[in-house]
Amino acid sequence: MSEGRGGRVDRINRSAVNFGDHGSAEYHEAPRAAADETTAVLLDAVRTLREHLRLLTETDATTGLDGELAVVQGEIERTGRADPARLGRLRMRLETAVAVVAGLASTAAVVQVIAQLAG
Template structure:
């Protein structure tokens, strides 16, 4: 008895990206990290410094929101090589809401300057 179904064989799939199915989508993130320009590197450094400094201040709704946004920004720059304009705008908004923090932490002022505040 023979069948008309295709025969599929999958060998070694190490370091591969694939998807199976009619609506499947595969995204591979193999290889080296994306290239970052000087501005992205500078912002990433400032974001990391501010995140470290925020561990030294009393937590509030504002600092929690800023911490989360900084973490997302760091992840985005690391993953894509840049921070999207919407991400920079969100940081501007949070830093504007945290004016007291800007006067206390030099790292907050550095991030604020790099996102155009």
């Protein structure tokens, strides 16, 4: 904008803006909070299971499960909820990997919370 001319800003989203000669601008985006307590419990259980998966020998089943867990984790962190269809895919991944992860207590926690959210 040149000097002497007016300007108008309607909206600025997800940006850092600086006005003035000596100003500075910083952009920080806090993760969105979980929509409800059950979703917060699911997020915690997903994080725990992902940590525990690192203790196991990597297989196609554990890699696929970790990938699906990562997607669910990211979705909850971004939006505060997990899409029911995504939870269905996670449940199928858990069933596929059951022989590998059945001994992990964190697996049961994720399955229980998915069941609560599914109704």
